[in-house]
Amino acid sequence: MTERAGSPDMSDDRLRMTPGPTAVPAAVRDRMAEPTPNPDVEPEFFEFYRELTDDLGAIYGDDDIVILGGEGILGLEAAVASLVEPGDRVLCIANGPYGEGFADFVESYDGEAVVCDSSWRDPIDLAAVESRLEEGSFDVATMVHCETPTGVLNDLEPVLALLEDHGVISVVDAVSSLGGTAVPTDRMDVCLGASQKCFSAPPGLTVASVSDRAWAKIESFETRGFYTDLEPWRDAADEEWFPYTHLSSNLYGLGAAIDLLLEEGLETVFERHERAAQRCRERAADLGLSIYPDGAQSSPTVTALEVPGRAEELQRTLADDHDIVLATGLGDLAADVLRVGHMGHNARVDRVERTMDALEAVLEE
Structure with missing residues (x-):
């Protein structure tokens, strides 16, 4: 091409x-240099945001997308902050540093992190995951598709199938794979991406797809945070109100990057x-x-x-x-x-x- x-x-x-x-x-940098509307009050920006989430939906194969103003790690914390209440049991499936790091987020929100880990040189231990799931109930499970520090791409289809069978909500870090290789997003409850990886836009934005099952748990919380909370973003574009001033230039850059990706196919x-x-x-x-x-x-x-x-x-x-x-x-x-x-x-x-x-x-x- x-x-x-x-x-x-x-x-x-x-x-x-x-x-x-x-x-x-260059096309992304040029788009970011253009004048941008006030993202809090001008209808044009909300229309642009809706179009961008639609375009991201074509990549995700999902139409329920949110974009947060913050580098990709924000997405990992926001997913945990939005889905884990004190006392919730979370299965942190890991064969690398980012998979292990999910446990730190879980514990910081007073969840019970149960780490099911494998050597960084090995695939995810499916038998160990199944054994953990049989031992006790879990509310949420976290995992990583591409462990960037080791270059390992995990086969998540069988893991996600196990979680579905046990009614466990899945959170997947696909930051380093989304837009560069196939991701089984249809089986994930929350799938996290970021602007600065395969999309080739500058750092600064987290993207996420959220399933109806995940939204139901998110919206059941009685108390919650703010900046790391996904809940206000569900209807933000339709209601033409953002929880905080969005990163308009970064969003324009991401829009240009997604245009390039979809044009190529x-x-x-x-x-x-x-x-x-x-x-x-x-x-x-x-x-x-x-x-x-x-x-x-x-x-x-x-x-x-x-x-x-x-x-x-x-x-x-x-x-x-x-x-x-x-x-x-x-x-x-x-x-x-x-x-x-x-x-x-x-x-x-x-x-x-x-x-x-x-x-x-x-x-x-």
């Missing part, structure tokens, strides 16, 4: 191949991510690098390369000598994993080739 004028072009020569925030296309976008990921892993194999944990579990949006003890050194040299920015791992993996984000508008084979050429040169040095 022919790219729209300026769609992925950078304003400088630096190539930022990080797994979010991703490169922002979802299946074409997914195929582009697959091609970029495959080429990245082929080049890694040529360089003798292993994938963490392995290519079979890796997401089309990010590849984690094992470089024991060298991640920070390689990151620094690539930036200084080749104008290419990559990410290291997080936590215990900070020194041992280097991550390539072929995500959003950076999911292009030519950009992967430039990145891997530079990595090859650095390794040879």
Whole structure:
């Protein structure tokens, strides 16, 4: 497909191949620079917001979408704050740092977090999840589709089926997969995304789909917070009233980014991510690098390369000598994993080739 004028072009020569925030296309930056109406009082803005949630619905396959003013972590906390009351039991299904991190949110809202964890190198342990569900009742379950720090894409279909059978509300962090690969949103009660990942808009917005079952629990609360509460957003656009002044320029940027994605077509976008990921892993194999944990579990949006003890050194040299920015791992993996984000508008084979050429040169040095 022919790219729209300026769609992925950078304003400088630096190539930022990080797994979010991703490169922002010129069309998105231009849209953000336009004058915006007052989002609190002008009807045009509410109409724009409704159209944007409709467009996001085409990506989600769902028509009940809300957009919050805050980076993607806001979505994770807001889902817990809106669905977990003191004493609620929450099954935190985890095989990575973000899955484990849900437990911290649950406990901060006085819920009982029961962590069902697997090694970061392994898929979600379905048998362990089933065993936990048989041991006692749960109100909510949390999980992550793409664990960005490890590059693992979890197969959530069987997990979601188990939760449905047990009547448990599901909350899924799909921040690093939504818009880059297929997400089984039809089986999720709350599916969380963010502007700065596969959509290639600037950081600052959380997007979420919310099921009728989740809304029913949210609206049953007698006491609640405010900024992290999803409830006021359900009818905000129809009532032409936002709980707080929305991030109008960011929303315009997200709108332009979604226009680019839908114009290209979802299946074409997914195929582009697959091609970029495959080429990245082929080049890694040529360089003798292993994938963490392995290519079979890796997401089309990010590849984690094992470089024991060298991640920070390689990151620094690539930036200084080749104008290419990559990410290291997080936590215990900070020194041992280097991550390539072929995500959003950076999911292009030519950009992967430039990145891997530079990595090859650095390794040879």
